[in-house]
Amino acid sequence: MKKKLLSALLSVSMIAAMLVGCGGEGNADSKTPETKAPAENDAEAPAENDAEAPADNDAQANAGGSVYYLNFKPEVDEVWQEIAAAYTAETGVEVKVVTAASGTYEEVLKSEIAGSNAPTLFQINGSVGYANWKDYCMDLTDTDLYASLSDQSLAVTGDDGKAYGIPYTVEAYGIIYNDAIMQKYFAMDGAVVTSVDEINNFDTLKSVVEDMQAKAADLGIDGVFASTSLMPGEDWRWQTHTANLPIYYEFEEKGVSDADEITFSYGENFKNIFDLYINNSTCAPGLLGSKDVASSMAEFALGKCAMVQNGNWAWSQIAEVDGNVVVEGDIHFLPIYTGVSGEENQGLCIGTENYWCINSQVPAEDQQATLEFVKWMINSDAGKDYMVNRLGNAAPFTTFGDSEKPSDPLAKSMLASMESGKTAVPWAFTVFPSQDFKDDFGAALLEYCNGNMTWEDVTALVVSRWAEEKAAVAQ
Amino acid sequence: MEKTLKKYFLVFTLPTLVAFAFAFIIPFAQGIYLSFCNFTTVSNAKWVGLENYKKAFGSSQGFMNAFGFTAGFTVISIITINVIAFSLALLLTRKIKGTNLFRTVFFMPNLIGGIVLGYTWQQMINAILYSYGKTIVSDAKFGFIGLVLLMNWQMVGYMMIIYIAGLQNVPTDLLEAAHIDGATSWQTLIKVKLPMVMSSITICVFLTLSNSFKLFDQNKALTNGAPMNKTQMLALNIYETFYGKTGFEGVGQAKAVMFFIAVAVIALLQLSFTRSREVEQ
Secondary structure, three states, X not given: OHHHHHHHHHHHHXXXXXXXXHHHHHHHHOOOHHHHHHHHHHHHHHHXXXXXXXXXXXXXXXXXXXXXXXXXXXXXXXXXXXXXXXXXXXXXXXXXXEEOOOOOHHXXXXXXXXXXXXXXXXXXXXXXXXHHHHHHEOOOOOOHHHHOEOOHHHOEEOOOOOEEEEEOOEEEEEEEEEHHHHHHHHOOOOOOOOOHHHOOOHHHHHHHHHHHHHOHHHXXXXXXXXXXXXXXXXXXXXXXXXXXXXXXXXXXXXXXXXXXXXXXXXXXXXXXXXXXXXHOEOOOHHHHHHOOHHHHHHHHHOOOEEEEEEEOOHHHHHHHOOOOOOOHHHEEEEOOOOOOOOHHHEEEEEEOOOEEEEEOOOOHHHHHHHHHHHHHHHHOHHHHHHHHHHOOOEOOEOOOOOOOOOOOHXXXXXXXXXXXXOEEXXXXXXXXXXXXXXXXXXXXXXXXXXXXXOHHHHHHHHHHHHHHHHHHHHO | OHHHHHHHHXXXXXXXXXXXXXXXXXXXXXXXXXXXXXXXXXXXXEEOOOHHHHHHOOHHHOHHHHHHHHHHHHXXXXXXXXXXXXXXXXXXXXXXXXXXHHHHHHHHHHHOOHHHHHHHHHHHHHHHHHOOOOOOOOOHHHHHHHHHHHHHHHHHHHHHHHHHHHHHOOOHHHHHHHHHOOOOHHHHHHHHHHHHOHHHHHHHHHHHHHHHHOOOHHHHHHOOOOOOXXXXXXXXXXXXXXXXXXXXXXXXXXXXXHHHHXXXXXXXXXXXXXXXXXXXO
8 A cells, every 4th residue: 555655656746747847848948038038928918918808898899800919129029018008908909919039030930820829910021031931921912001101112022013011110220420429539630521421431431430540549439430249149230231232232233133143242342341340449350259239339328439330220229228428419320331432422221121911821800900900000199109209110101290200319310311312222131042141141250350261261152152042042 | 566556557657648749759750750841830841852851961051060060079078077077076985074065066067057158158268268369259179178168067067976876886895805905096996996887987978978969058158150150069050950041941850850860879879888888786
């Protein structure tokens, strides 16, 4: 009898141990438990709580359709939770918003969309993203969302010419500068130029930057540019954003919008600006492998450098740094000049990587509910207020009036640049073959900084990897 | 007793079996099936036969490089971890003052997660390399050394505990007999203690082998494969294939299946090799 009891106890403890084991494994599987878990918890708790109460009264009215948005941007997760609650309170439709941790969107989407409760609204980054997710993208051609686009060519279209992804914001990037430091430099004896307006090509930029670097101590900065973050996974500002310019000019020259092979003929121009970044920076080129984006934005916010390449989304990052010394009125954009002839007229790089798609494989009532939800976002006063003032989106829809534009300094600088008549550089990088290509490009840049690769090696790698990856993805 | 056990066999094992099937056998079978498919999500797979396996060995895949790096790392870390762990075990079975404190301290790193360790060591190694104007990703050899250091720091304590248990089980009459026969302490170690702790060696080598081969978190956090994927290990290579490129999920899956087979074969070979050297007490 005692033995029987013992074996019963043993099996109970075994089950217990096993359950605990499984729980642990589940965590390990997500690979980024420490970042993902809180985001998800935050995401689900408020959405669900608020959804319950009103849904009861109104459940019949909306025929059971619900919205599940898989949000791409962790920095605006809280706002989306608020939007979900507000929408549910107003219409009774349940809205759930889950946010993927930074850099894990594709992974989270892959696992979520395969589940029984798949996202009804998700986002892709352009035509490459569409190629990956076309089985899940609903035709949006006949929707209000598409009809309201101020420029319908912005939408992601399939081979059949129909619209499958609708951009919900446009963004810009360039060289962000701190005008306070620039003015200090302009006031010095022997300054190369006396106003930022005079910097309209690479040669001028270079001479200004090099002169400023020489006078760094007098200007009270560690270097002109913030550190060129090349830590693996933190190099997207260079292998994607800066790389956009040479590829754009190459495509322009050939009159194409995508290519299976490139010659990287404007690679020298990339080298121009990249060398300027790494040699006139707050740290030596050999140390860049340990720098991430956050640390370079912090350097800028703390006034240790005068310039940093990033986009208008960086404003919140700059503003949130403790001990931030940058005044809101002092930060503006400068286009990224690379020494291409005629670049005096070049503007910022403006485009988007954020397209809304509606899941074609969820029940029709959920699709309808989702369409209603996005319509509310761009038509109702409350929705528009969230879009512009809380999410900071420069929404490309006709439903937004002139007064309904974001007001942070970088967005203003972007809108000013769009209106100045300069040629905006579109985001050609949305056709870059794959993440692998970008990662290898970034790794090559790191090796170049470490002195283990020459520029010729980098160029050769970019050309060959582009062709290989384009061929691989086309299969 | 036998009879009642048989009678309740299902009751006791069914929950485990069901859970095992759901958490392990079914995903495993599905994984093998998916390695022959082209898929974006697991629910819309299309059969493509051996295509994925062919692609996995493509030059741009870096699979063989990762295999080479992993193998080199595994060899070095098996040797260093086991030698250090065994030496510590010898030291800490000598009834030195504070033995328990030492054992606890050496064991503690094993309780910290791999990602945390990876970032911590990255900072520490960078702090040293900074003074030479370099970082851990300046050269692949720094990444390699860093990984070995990190693995040693993490695993040595655990292996040490296993060796201590083994050493404490060596019968004292054998040691006494050796002593009386005039064996030096070196001879006692080689001829008596080592054969007697062979079963511990089997376990420790197995654990270090499989852990080193399957290393992921530490690799991802410490270097993430930089520079130029030269410090990328197999598990990370598979992960990058799966998530890094559109349409390569199946290739990643095929690599994972090959990875499983490789680990299983190597581990079984090692087990039969060290087992054959174990002696009955």
